[in-house]
Amino acid sequence: EAQVTQNPRYLITVTGKKLTVTCSQNMNHEYMSWYRQDPGLGLRQIYYSMNVEVTDKGDVPEGYKVSRKEKRNFPLILESPSPNQTSLYFCASSQYSGQEAFFGQGTRLTVV
Amino acid sequence: GEDVEQSLFLSVREGDSSVINCTYTDSSSTYLYWYKQEPGAGLQLLTYIFSNMDMKQDQRLTVLLNKKDKHLSLRIADTQTGDSAIYFCAVAGYSTLTFGKGTMLLVSP
Helix, strand or coil: CCCEEEECCEEEECCCCCEEEEEEECCCCCEEEEEEEECCCEEEEEEEEEECCEEEECCCCCCCEECCCCCCECCEEECCCCHHHCEEEEEEEECCCCCCCEECCCEEEEEC | CCCEEECCEEEEECCCCEEEEEEECCCCCCEEEEEEECCCCCEEEEEEEECCCCEEEECCEEEEEECCCCEEEEEECCCCHHHCEEEEEEEECCCCEEECCCEEEEEEC
């Protein structure tokens, strides 16, 4: 089954404790991206990757890192999480930029 | 950058038609999408339209595109309670999809 898998689905952590949210797709897609969803703000793009070893900042990259060492994986790293990063995070992939995006189920992160 | 606007809320009765509207700013957009998000779930692609089309129909869904006015709409015929969700308009640019803030559709029996 074609899918985008994120882990974990729920995470509560403390300020400053590094964490990684994993994202994996099995569709051999070139393009992957991370979004955060906040009430009243919709989805905002954090980072995207057009291909392996190619990553770029989206609209709200501050406080986040990503890497794309393999085509299927695109982890989101929070080196020092802060409460304003409490949000619902989505990973998405598509064959190429601008084409139909497939979304993961989301990761609800709470930073206390 | 691209700006995508949607009304935030729509309430209809079961059996009525729903129309969700979206406006965007970048006239060079190629694909325009409608996604649906049910509570606690990710976004699911409903339908899309290519920029050289005016209309696309897919069962109960009709997408209308007015390129001159940069206006996109989604019509849901015979709306059911299971259609209650948040609907996002998304516009494809060179390197990203830009989403509207979403329209919450509430369908009452």
